[in-house]
Amino acid sequence: MPLKLNVPYSDKDVAKLKGAFWDLEQKTWFIPDHKDINDFQQWIDKSKVSVIIKSPVSIALNSSDCYKCANKTAVISIASNNFYHLGADENEDEKWFRADGLSFFSMPVFIENELADKINRLFPNYKIAYSKTAESSYWANHCDHCGALQGDFFLHSEPGGAFFPLEIEEYEQLTFITFPSKFDVGIDANYSWLSNADDIPNYAKSITLEEFLDQRE
Numbered sequence: 001m002p003l004k005l006n007v008p009y010s011d012k013d014v015a016k017l018k019g020a021f022w023d024l025e026q027k028t029w030f031i032p033d034h035k036d037i038n039d040f041q042q043w044i045d046k047s048k049v050s051v052i053i054k055s056p057v058s059i060a061l062n063s064s065d066c067y068k069c070a071n072k073t074a075v076i077s078i079a080s081n082n083f084y085h086l087g088a089d090e091n092e093d094e095k096w097f098r099a100d101g102l103s104f105f106s107m108p109v110f111i112e113n114e115l116a117d118k119i120n121r122l123f124p125n126y127k128i129a130y131s132k133t134a135e136s137s138y139w140a141n142h143c144d145h146c147g148a149l150q151g152d153f154f155l156h157s158e159p160g161g162a163f164f165p166l167e168i169e170e171y172e173q174l175t176f177i178t179f180p181s182k183f184d185v186g187i188d189a190n191y192s193w194l195s196n197a198d199d200i201p202n203y204a205k206s207i208t209l210e211e212f213l214d215q216r217e
């Protein structure tokens, strides 16, 4: 899907010359899929965004035992197998690199508004909070029963955690919900490299947002 650009009015002619387009409906500049996003770096706000997820984004849904009340609670993570992350090239210049293995994104400190609003409506217990373990604030899961913060370190970095599955039975617990959006989505978060990333989607459930909403009724 196209990527939105943050083009100031004074840059509009340069952006157009480079191949950016204007979206009338959303009043934003954008580039289509086949353009190299590194040619448009100056119009991507890297102070906010460290990962660009190609639309559609997935929300991975799982359950986890709350460390505080021991009840099972729903936990989510933004996930994708098609995204760009910031890195440095051989000249130490900042550059966007494409990744195409499944990744779960942990400790997001920024999620673009449109996606943040959608997540917030469906999963109100996923919200910005201060984690004492991480000594920082990020979008974190909270227990459906007692409200305790379910830290991403436990969910993403502990082997067998909700978003660090190691066994087929653990893959099968995961549901990926596809979130359609007109544009790609920027977030600031850590991404994962899992050696079993290719296997997980073969066993996990994958459903559309509509199917998920139907199931909940």
Ligand SMILES: [Zn+2]
Residues within 6 Å of the ligand: 066, 067, 068, 069, 070, 071, 073, 143, 144, 145, 146, 147, 148
């Ligand atoms: Zn709890």
